[in-house]
Amino acid sequence: xxxxxxxxxxxxxxxxxxxxxxxxxxxxxxxxxxxxxxxxxxxxxxxxxxxxxxxxxxxxxxxxxxxxxxxxxxxxxxxxxxxxxxxxxxxxxxxxxxxxxxxxxxxxxxxxxxxxxxxxxxxxxxxxxxxxxxxxxxxxxxxxxxxxxxxxxxxxxxxxxxxxxxxxxxxxxxxxxxxxxxxxxxxxxxxxxxxxxxxxxxxxxxxxxxxxxxxxxxxxxxxxxxxxxxxxxxxxxxxxxxxxxxxxxxxxxxxxxxxxxxxxxxxxxxxxxxxxxxxxxxxxxxxxxxxxxxxxxxxxxxxxxxxxxxxxxxxxxxxxxxxxxxxxxxxxxxxxxxxxxxxxxxxxxxxxxxxxxxxxxxxxxxxxxxxxxxxxxxxxxxxxxxxxxxxxxxxxxxxxxxxxxxxxxxxxxxxxxxxxxxxxxxxxxxxxxxxxxxxxxxxxxxxxxxxxxxxxxxxxxxxxxxxxxxxxxxxxxxxxxxxxxxxxxx
Amino acid sequence: xxxxxxxxxxxxxxxxxxxxxxxxxxxxxxxxxxxxxxxxxxxxxxxxxxxxxxxxxxxxxxxxxxxxxxxxxxxxxxxxxxxxxxxxxxxxxxxxxxxxxx
Numbered sequence: 001x002x003x004x005x006x007x008x009x010x011x012x013x014x015x016x017x018x019x020x021x022x023x024x025x026x027x028x029x030x031x032x033x034x035x036x037x038x039x040x041x042x043x044x045x046x047x048x049x050x051x052x053x054x055x056x057x058x059x060x061x062x063x064x065x066x067x068x069x070x071x072x073x074x075x076x077x078x079x080x081x082x083x084x085x086x087x088x089x090x091x092x093x094x095x096x097x098x099x100x101x102x103x104x105x106x107x108x109x110x111x112x113x114x115x116x117x118x119x120x121x122x123x124x125x126x127x128x129x130x131x132x133x134x135x136x137x138x139x140x141x142x143x144x145x146x147x148x149x150x151x152x153x154x155x156x157x158x159x160x161x162x163x164x165x166x167x168x169x170x171x172x173x174x175x176x177x178x179x180x181x182x183x184x185x186x187x188x189x190x191x192x193x194x195x196x197x198x199x200x201x202x203x204x205x206x207x208x209x210x211x212x213x214x215x216x217x218x219x220x221x222x223x224x225x226x227x228x229x230x231x232x233x234x235x236x237x238x239x240x241x242x243x244x245x246x247x248x249x250x251x252x253x254x255x256x257x258x259x260x261x262x263x264x265x266x267x268x269x270x271x272x273x274x275x276x277x278x279x280x281x282x283x284x285x286x287x288x289x290x291x292x293x294x295x296x297x298x299x300x301x302x303x304x305x306x307x308x309x310x311x312x313x314x315x316x317x318x319x320x321x322x323x324x325x326x327x328x329x330x331x332x333x334x335x336x337x338x339x340x341x342x343x344x345x346x347x348x349x350x351x352x353x354x355x356x357x358x359x360x361x362x363x364x365x366x367x368x369x370x371x372x373x374x375x376x377x378x379x380x381x382x383x384x385x386x387x388x389x390x391x392x393x394x395x396x397x398x399x400x401x402x403x404x405x406x407x408x409x410x411x412x413x414x415x416x417x418x419x420x421x422x423x424x425x426x427x428x429x430x431x432x433x434x435x436x437x438x439x440x441x442x443x444x445x446x447x448x449x450x451x452x453x454x455x456x457x458x459x460x461x462x463x464x465x466x467x468x469x470x471x472x473x474x475x476x477x478x479x480x481x482x483x484x485x486x487x488x489x490x
Numbered sequence: 491x492x493x494x495x496x497x498x499x500x501x502x503x504x505x506x507x508x509x510x511x512x513x514x515x516x517x518x519x520x521x522x523x524x525x526x527x528x529x530x531x532x533x534x535x536x537x538x539x540x541x542x543x544x545x546x547x548x549x550x551x552x553x554x555x556x557x558x559x560x561x562x563x564x565x566x567x568x569x570x571x572x573x574x575x576x577x578x579x580x581x582x583x584x585x586x587x588x589x590x591x592x
Contacts, residue, residue, distance in 0.1 A: 105568040198548045212547045241554050242547075310531045321508065328509070330583055332572035343584050349511035358519075361510055365501070366524060368508040370531075382534050384544035389537070391545060422523055423530050439548020467548070 001148060001456060002490040008481060010224030011077045011171060015118065018076030019065060025058035025076035025120060032078050032122055036169045043145045045154075045163040046080070049123040053089040054078070057120040064118075072117030074232060079114060080164040080173040083124040084131055085216065086205035087111055094207050095139035096129045098327050098334045098355030108205020109240065110174060110216055110233040117232050122170050125160030129357045130324065131181055131209045133157050134428040135419065138359045143416055146189060147489050149455035152413040155185030155428075158219070162189040165219045166488055172220040172229055176206055178213045179312050180408075180432025183444035186219055187408035187460025190446045190488065192477075193219050194226040197467045198439035199244040201230070202237035210319040211242075213312075213436040221488060223445060223478045227251040230470065249471040258479050259472070262295040265401030269305035270431060276411045278450030282459040283407055286447045289483040290405070298401045304390045305434065309426055311390065312433040314370050314383035321367030324360070327352060362422065391438040394464075403476045404464040406431055408444040412457040431462060440467050443477045446486045495525045 017023050033051055040046060064071040081087060084094045086104035093099045111121070128138035136144040136159025144159040146152040147167040154163040158175030162185035165173050175182040177195035186193025195217045206216055218229035234248040266287060271280070287297055329335040329351030336350035356364070370379035397404060409428055419425045435442040444460040451457075461480065465473035496504075501521045505512050512520060566579055575582040 102572055105564050105571065199551075238556070242549065242551065244549065304537075307533060307537060310533045313527065313531055314534070325509070329574060330581055331569075333574070335574035338584065344586055345509070346511070347584055348509040349505075352509055353511045356510075358516075361508075361512070361516075362520065362523060362527075364508045364510065365504045365520060366527060369504050369524070369528075372504070372507060379531065379534070381544055382537075382539060384546055385539035385542040386534060386537050388542045388545035389539065391548070421526075423527060437548075 003487040004490045005485055005487045006221050008222035008224060008485065010222060011074060011220065011228045014077050014171060015073055015075040018061065019070065021065065025061040026055065028076050028078060029054045029058040029120060029122065032170055035167070039147070039167055040169070042150055043147060043163050043167055044142055045125055045144050045160045045167065045169060046123040047083045047093055047095060047126050047141055047160070048090045050090045050121060054120050054122040061118050061120065074114060074228070075118035077119045077172065078122050078170045079119050080123050080125045080161055080170040081111065081121055082127055082158050082161050082173070082175045084127060084176060084207040085111065085174055086207070087121060087124065089121060090124050092124070092207070094130045095127045095141055096355065096357070096360070097140045100334070102332055104205070106205065109202035109237045111205065113233045114229070125158070125164055125173060127160055128157035129360050130207065130320070131157040131176055131178055132320070132359050132363055134180070134184055134425050136160060136185070137416065138357060140357055145416070146413045148190060148457055149413065151415055152455070152457070153188065153416055155188035155409070155413065157181040159185045161219050162186050162191055162193065165189070165191045165221060168488065172218055172225050174216060175219055176214055176216050177436065178210045179316060179436050180429040182217045182219065183408050183432050183442055183460070183462055184429060186444040187462070188413040188458070190458025190460070190486065191219055191221055192223055192226050192443065192445045193217065194230060194443045195435060195441060196230060196234065196470055197441045198436070199242050200468065200470065201234050202240040202243050204237055204239035208323040210316040211323060212319060213316060215436070222486065223474055223481050224252070224255060226443070227255055227474045244468070246468060251471045251474050255475055255478050257475070258293055259475050260294070262290070262403070262476060262479070263298050263401040264290045264295045264476070265298045265300040265397055265404045267300050267302040267305065267397070267404060267406060269302050270406030272410065274410050275407055276450070278412060279407045279410060279459055282448035283461065286405060286461045286480060286484070289480055293479055293483060300397045300400055300404070302393050302397060304386065304393050306430065307386060308390060308434040308437060309430055311383045311386045311437060312429070313366070313426060314379050315387065315437070317363040317367030318371050318380050319367070321364045321371065324364055327355065359422070387437050390434050394438045394440060398466045402465065403473060406462055408432065408460040408462040412450045412452060412459055435464055441465055441470050441473050443473055445477055445481055447480060447484050496521050496528070
């Protein structure tokens with residue numbers, strides 16, 4: 001595959017070129033639509049391309065510039081939005097038959113904040129149904145394919161957003177991350193994906209999966225782009241009472257300045273024998289890169305790394321079983337055909353069985369089981385106790401280092417259909433779930449490549465930092481990006 | 491937490507609690523995969539959790555109360571746009587009460 005090195009100049013540079021008249025927002029939308037026309041059907045990154053809405057939004061941006069107004073810091077920046085984030089334009093399907101025809105009567109808070117800065121939504125991206133999966137194969141509307149090798153998965157659950165960014169269908173995208181659903185697809189598609197601290201970005205308008213774990217975050221082709229989107233959408237929202245009442249830090253002014261005396265922690269457990277040889281090699285190479293930049297490498301231990309998957313697959317399904325109870329066939333979404341004598345109970349059960357795919361039903365049942373009488377203490381309460389210990393383990397590690405470095409995923413992108421056992425799929429998220437369990441921020445960026453079966457596959461590294469220290473995390477990530485400049489399919 | 495295979499009856503009970511109506515083939519498939527997943531999850535019992543306070547949420551937050559002032563809301567027409575069945579300004583549902591029920 002032909003590739004080109006990316007300049008890493010962020011989204012403000014795009015907005016500046018639009019505001020200065022060097023390029024129109026309309027021309028930028030048309031260029032993206034042309035790229036989508038060329039590879040869109042092959043990759044299936046989008047559930048819905050909103051061409052006419054994007055053209056209308058671009059015309060508004062261009063008209064504002066003509067009138068001498070400033071359309072905002074993201075003027076003419078083209079975004080793809082994961083299809084579990086509510087938008088009044090197009091549908092919001094969560095890639096589920098249940099919501100196939102659902103149109104949101106309101107916009108998510110993040111959508112309003114980004115559009116108010118002149119950003120343009122070009123489409124809604126594919127995901128694993130209700131964000132439950134690590135490959136985007138669980139979509140009711142068909143799998144998304146990896147732009148680097150279309151026989152492979154893009155990761156998931158935000159696989160459509162990651163693929164759209166890496167294939168240059170848009171400038172940046174939004175995803176949601178409950179256990180790695182931004183970072184893992186970013187790793188497998190070779191772009192940057194950033195999960196902010198829990199509570200930093202409003203979840204209002206994000207269709208809830210695991211409410212104590214979910215967080216909206218950006219995808220971009222560089223760290224700066226992620227930082228810019230983060231700053232534009234972060235901060236307290238009266239419509240989400242779990243948003244933290246804290247000032248959003250300036251993440252941009254010093255982004256390019258390497259951190260002096262940075263201590264990079266390498267958890268022993270992240271150098272696992274389960275890592276593919278290519279992933280292990282890229283990790284050691286990233287460690288060397290930080291050393292050559294003057295960072296101090298610190299060995300740390302996170303012994304509860306492996307138990308994270310078991311902990312997560314109690315907590316997340318428990319929360320999902322409660323959250324997805326709202327899909328009952330009464331107020332919106334799928335309503336099954338009724339038989340004579342059917343009452344409300346039958347309407348609920350038939351509508352849900354017809355509307356939800358196998359993985360969603362599996363997780364609802366798993367969550368219902370671990371919350372049921374007689375099992376609550378053994379499963380759910382115990383998982384919450386382990387959750388506390390995982391958080392304390394991170395807190396302890398961060399007394400010895402500023403950031404943690406490791407692989408985002410133990411393996412590069414795998415073949416479509418390559419993981420049929422649910423637990424084998426769940427293990428893809430071994431390095432990402434504990435970030436959500438602890439509520440801390442994490443970012444994945446490309447740090448190297450593997451050659452597999454004639455294909456070049458990107459390998460991402462993940463950095464994690466203490467809660468609400470996004471400015472530090474993004475600067476540390478930018479250091480690695482400068483040392484290992486990203487490239488994308490041409 | 492003991493490792494055990496779920497029975498078909500267990501799965502049907504969980505499905506009922508989940509408001510799902512799986513057919514026989516789905517019940518058997520769920521029995522197999524849920525049993526396998528619960529076997530992996532059973533590793534949680536190997537962790538010493540003595541003294542660990544359950545952590546339901548990553549933020550130490552308390553409920554926030556807003557002033558009780560009416561604000562803008564979505565119109566009923568807009569909200570009903572997605573309703574699978576409606577009568578006038580109401581959602582239509584199957585009969586809930588028996589004849590003469592209160």
